Amino acid sequence: MNISKYLNKKQDSSSLAIFRLGFGFLMLYSTIRIWYKGWIRELYIDPSFHFSYYGFEWVKPIGDYTYLIFLLCAISSFFVAIGYKYRISIILLFLSFTYAELMDKTTYLNHYYLVSLISFLMIFFPANAKFSIDNLISKKSYEFIPKWNVDAIKLMICIVYFYAGIAKINSDWLIDAQPLKIWLTSKYDLPIFGGTLFQMDWVHVFFSWAGMFYDLLIAFILLYRRTRPFGFFLVITFHIMTAILFPAIGMFPYIMITSSIIFLEPQTHKKILDRVSSIFRKYFQKVSSISNYNFKKAKFSQTILVIFFSIQLLFPFRYFLYPGELFWNEQGYRFSWRVMLIEKKGFTEFKIVDGETSESFYVLNEEFLTEFQERQMSFQPDFILEYAHYLGDYYNNNGYNNVEVYAESYVTLNGRESKVFVDPNIDLMKEERGFSNKEWITELEDEIKGF
Numbered sequence: 001m002n003i004s005k006y007l008n009k010k011q012d013s014s015s016l017a018i019f020r021l022g023f024g025f026l027m028l029y030s031t032i033r034i035w036y037k038g039w040i041r042e043l044y045i046d047p048s049f050h051f052s053y054y055g056f057e058w059v060k061p062i063g064d065y066t067y068l069i070f071l072l073c074a075i076s077s078f079f080v081a082i083g084y085k086y087r088i089s090i091i092l093l094f095l096s097f098t099y100a101e102l103m104d105k106t107t108y109l110n111h112y113y114l115v116s117l118i119s120f121l122m123i124f125f126p127a128n129a130k131f132s133i134d135n136l137i138s139k140k141s142y143e144f145i146p147k148w149n150v151d152a153i154k155l156m157i158c159i160v161y162f163y164a165g166i167a168k169i170n171s172d173w174l175i176d177a178q179p180l181k182i183w184l185t186s187k188y189d190l191p192i193f194g195g196t197l198f199q200m201d202w203v204h205v206f207f208s209w210a211g212m213f214y215d216l217l218i219a220f221i222l223l224y225r226r227t228r229p230f231g232f233f234l235v236i237t238f239h240i241m242t243a244i245l246f247p248a249i250g251m252f253p254y255i256m257i258t259s260s261i262i263f264l265e266p267q268t269h270k271k272i273l274d275r276v277s278s279i280f281r282k283y284f285q286k287v288s289s290i291s292n293y294n295f296k297k298a299k300f301s302q303t304i305l306v307i308f309f310s311i312q313l314l315f316p317f318r319y320f321l322y323p324g325e326l327f328w329n330e331q332g333y334r335f336s337w338r339v340m341l342i343e344k345k346g347f348t349e350f351k352i353v354d355g356e357t358s359e360s361f362y363v364l365n366e367e368f369l370t371e372f373q374e375r376q377m378s379f380q381p382d383f384i385l386e387y388a389h390y391l392g393d394y395y396n397n398n399g400y401n402n403v404e405v406y407a408e409s410y411v412t413l414n415g416r417e418s419k420v421f422v423d424p425n426i427d428l429m430k431e432e433r434g435f436s437n438k439e440w441i442t443e444l445e446d447e448i449k450g451f
Contacts, residue, residue, distance in 0.1 A: 006148065007146070007298075009148070010146065010147060011146070011150050011266050012143065012144060012266040012267070012269060013126075013130040013144055013145045013293065014131075014266065014273040015145075015150045015266050015269040016125060016126070016129065016130075017083075017127065017128075018262075018264075018269045019127065019150075019153060020083060023080070023081075023118065023119075023258065024079075024080035024081025025078075025081045026251075026254060027080070027081075027097070027119075028074055028081060031074040033251075040066060040067055042370075044103055044104060045061060047369070049387075050103060050106075051105040051106050051383055052104075053102055056102045061104070069096055069100055070096075072096040073093060073096040073097050076092040080093055080127075082132065083131065083132020083134050083135070084134065085134070086127060086128035087123070090123050091123055094116065094120050097115060105383070106377075109249070109250065110252065110337060111251060111255050113335060117312070118259070121152055124149075124297075124301040124304060125149040125301075126142070126295070129141065130142060130143070130273070131276070131284075135287050136287060139288060140288050141284075141287050141288070142291075143290070144291060145293045145295075146295055146298065148302070150266075155309065156312070157219065157260065157263075159309075159313065160256075160337050161215050161216075162219055163316050163336065163337040164215040166451050168212035170341075171447075171448055171449040172327070173212065173450075174209060174212065177204035177205045179341070180204050180207050181204040183245075183246065183343070184198040184207065185199055187245060214234065218234060218235065218238075222263040223263065228263060228264075231260075232263075235256065239252075239256050249340070317332075317336075318336075319331060319333065319336070324443060324444070325444040325446070325448055327413060327444075327448055328411075328444040329438060330380060330381060330382075331381070344379040344413050345379060345412050346378035346379030346409060347409070347410050347418075348377065348378040348410075348421070349363065349408050350387075350405055350406065350408075351363075351406040351408065352391065352400070352403060353406065354402070356401040356402055359400075365377075378409070378411070379409075382433070384409065384422060384428070385428055385431055385438070388405040388407060388428035388429065388431075392429040403429060404427040406424055406425070406426070406427060406428065409422040409424075416446065419442070422440055422441060426440040428440070
């Protein structure tokens with residue numbers, strides 16, 4: 001297809017309007033949920049220490065004012081949904097949500113990352129072209145927007161699914177049915193299925209293969225018109241099932257169900273929006289309908305999207321730059337759409353040594369970390385190193401000299417026996433944070449075949 005011809009294609013603006021409504025209100029609900037459950041105080045305000053992303057150490061909670069960040073996120077989500085001051089609102093939503101996401105690495109989830117990416121994309125699209133408060137203010141609405149606006153959102157969803165499917169092509173997932181075997185057998189208290197079905201090995205294998213094929217194929221099923229109805233049935237069934245079986249994944253199933261609406265036919269979007277807008281017809285009577293949206297910064301937006309998607313396509317494969325087993329050392333694991341692939345548990349304690357007197361003692365982690373933070377730290381290398389540096393700096397400033405920090409760490413991966421995770425003879429204060437290979441992580445001594 002001629003690129004210039006494609007970039008000039010139009011699509012009914014109802015598609016972006018429907019997506020804006022769904023995304024905005026879902027984000028509003030998600031923010032209210034976080035506030036209602038008390039997670040703002042529990043995760044961001046009460047802890048005395050926060051794990052940070054490398055290069056974003058400056059992003060920290062701001063005490064009780066942290067509530068203002070989530071308030072801004074809620075207000076901007078609502079304004080995005082109704083299309084009020086859309087451009088400003090979507091920028092504020094992206095900034096406030098991403099800031100909240102970066103405040104503590106402990107809370108990382110794939111769908112948080114996805115929300116940041118989608119909200120960033122929506123900055124460059126006229127999602128307020130139709131059925132928005134901005135239309136009432138300007139007294140103008142637009143029937144058509146560039147087709148590539150909608151296709152960009154579809155591409156983002158396709159990347160998430162397909163890369164998640166590729167990641168599942170590994171021996172742990174397909175041959176050993178891990179970690180589903182661990183998780184499903186623990187669901188013994190579920191009615192009917194828990195006591196018998198979820199204890200059977202063939203069920204674990206079936207669910208593993210079904211999950212892999214679903215992720216690999218669902219984007220193509222949704223893109224093809226004839227199979228799309230079946231695709232939506234699969235999306236709803238799959239994600240409702242995961243929400244029931246694995247409630248800890250939070251809003252992810254609902255975000256994926258809502259996002260999949262973008263794959264509907266433009267005519268379907270228009271019919272849905274016409275029915276919704278008929279309720280508010282008296283408010284839109286004076287709004288003039290203009291055929292095409294005048295995209296003044298199309299070339300700039302297209303350039304940004306080319307860079308954005310180039311990163312999205314290549315970044316998940318950065319793990320090839322590191323030796324060793326990805327599931328074990330997790331170098332290149334995060335931000336690569338590896339969803340529910342590992343079950344790791346660990347025990348990690350730290351020995352502090354005074355470099356001048358050789359006096360040593362072990363740290364009580366609960367004096368510095370919450371239970372949730374300690375659990376996450378115990379098996380993730382970058383967490384362990386950051387925390388070790390924090391302890392070293394803390395004791396250097398509290399009467400000790402040239403502090404050395406050693407970790408005694410044991411980790412189990414996908415049902416394997418627990419083994420030493422960190423070289424206990426390495427002074428972690430001498431190891432720098434960054435993207436270089438972490439040679440102080442031990443080898444798994446087991447091969448997980450696949451991508």
